[in-house]
Amino acid sequence: MTSPLLTPYEGPRMKLRNRIAMAPMTRGRADDATGVPHPLTRTYYAQRASAGLIVTEGLWPHVLGKGGPGVPGLVTDAQVAGWREVTETVHAAGGTIFAQLWHVGRMTHPLNLPGGATPLAPSPVRIEGEPIYTGEGDVEHVTPRAMTTAEAEATVADFAAAARNALRAGFDGVEVHGANGYLVQQFLAENTNRRTDRFGGSRAGRLRFALDVVEAVAAEVGAGRVGLRISPHNPENEIAEEDPQGTYRALVDALDPLGLAYLHVIERGAYEALSDLxxxxxxxxxxxxxxxxxxxxxxxxxxVAAGLADVFSFARHFIANPDLPARFATGAPLAAPVRSLIYGGGGEGYVDYPAAPPPQPINTEHPAANAPAYD
Ligand SMILES: Cc1cc2nc3c(=O)[nH]c(=O)nc-3n(C[C@H](O)[C@H](O)[C@H](O)COP(=O)(O)O)c2cc1C
Known part of the structure; x- marks a missing residue:
């Protein structure tokens, strides 16, 4: 029986060769000074172009949204030119590729930001637990500065400008990163949004930033080229959502009429987001x-078989298995990544994972030839 993941998908605004998406994965290999993608990034994504959809690693729409060393941007002409080479290579390999737009909000550090700037967030709520990785190693978080209303509006405009750059770079669309405790989710969650302006103060206020970003990006590039990624109730990065059902039902109800390309839902934690949404x-x-x-x-x-999703995204398995859809089809064993090479560096642990060898034809004339060789 063919796996439901391997059947083509034709939805309202998406047509994909299969239902396997490569989920966004930060790999930290961009030039840290310029935010231009590594020259091998085009090879890395082209090797994985058999996915129905590739969503890139998160790209910053403003340098203050940069989360760590080697994270690429989508702001300057040089960054756009770098990404154009990536999209051309992926398209030549028959793939579809969306750029993920990622502003980290409080999840960064002055050591990661130009001029030692203080991270911006909805409210001055500091991460107390896990330290943050910087070019100088792991350090304690600082207290972020609350965005003024004008800064929040300017950040919405930054997302729209980055989306415009994504089209200039040849991407098929953009995914707004609203998940995993970064800026958009910091506005959505009760514990990180203590604002009293129109971006806070009530459920409608907490939803405002996410809705403004998605609407601004859709106005710029067309709703059919925009996806949103959410992770309801995900406690990552010290997010505590008191009422995930209320928050995300309201968000999804407000977004559904827009006709977006897709909604990308990460399910983690007690709230069963997929079946509810x-x-x-x-x-x-x-x-x-x-x-x-x-x-x-x-x-x-x-x-997918249960109808909870049309397409399913995989991240970690794509690191060491560039041909993941083929391996799902043939049952070829999955390779494990070298953990120390996941973030940063160059081609090692990035573009040197081979595709699985093609299955050997069975020799029916000389059955002994099928026996494993031990010498
Ligand atoms: C190395 C690594 C980097 C990641 N970077 C991002 C990212 O930039 N943006 C994002 O939305 N999720 C990111 N994620 C989360 C993945 O997209 C995905 O949600 C998670 O790994 C679960 O999928 P999996 O079980 O197939 O790995 C990252 C995950 C890993 C392992």
Whole structure:
């Protein structure tokens, strides 16, 4: 039986060769001074172009949204030119590629920012636990500065400008990163949004920034080229959402009429986001599970077969298996990545994971030839 992940997908605004998306993954290999992608980034994504959809690693729409060393941007002409080479290579390989727009808000450090700037966030709520990785190693978080209303509006405009740059760079669309405790989710969550202006103060206020960003980006590039990634109730990066059902139902209800390319839902934690939100979303839904182990083929298949998602995204398995869809099709074993080479560096641990060898034809004339060789 063909895996449901391997069947083509044709939704309201998305047509994909299969239902396997490569989920966004930061790899930290851009030139840290310029934010231009590494020359091998085009090879890395082209090797993975058999995914129905590639969503790039997060790209900053403003340098104050940069989360760590080697994170690329989508602001300058040089960055756009670098990404154009990536999209051309992926398209030549038959792939579809969206750029993820990622502003980290409080999840950065003056050591990661130009001029030692203080990170901006909805409210001055500091991360107390895990230290943050910088060019000078792991350090304690600083207290972020609350954006003024004008700064929040300017940041909305930064997302729209980056989306415009994405089209200049040849991307098929953009995904707004509204997940995993970064800026957009910091506005959505009760514990990180203590504002009293129109970007806070009530549920409608907490939703405002996400809605403004998506609407501004859609006005710039067309709603059919815009996806939004959310991770309801995900406690990552010290987010505490008191009422994920209320928040995300309201968000999805407000967004559904816009006709976006897709909604990308990460399910993690007690709230069953996929089953709760699927019936409220009439467009394409991409599912993702973020558990301690890389999501298995079977888990993605079950979600698609149950109608909880149209497409399923995989991250960690794509690191060492550039031909993941082919391996799902043939049952070829999955390779494990070298953990120390995930972030930063060059081609090693990036573009040197081979595709699986093609399955050997069975020799029916000389069955002994099929026996494994031990010498
Ligand atoms: C190395 C690495 C980098 C990641 N970077 C991003 C990112 O830039 N943006 C994002 O939305 N999620 C990011 N994620 C989360 C993944 O997209 C995904 O949600 C998570 O790994 C669960 O999927 P999996 O079980 O298939 O790995 C990252 C995950 C990993 C392992």
């Amino acid at each position: 699927r019936p409220r979303w009439s467009g394409t839904l991409i599912g993702n599970f973020n558990g301690p182990d890389p999501t298995s083929q079977e888990a993605g298949e079950a979600a």
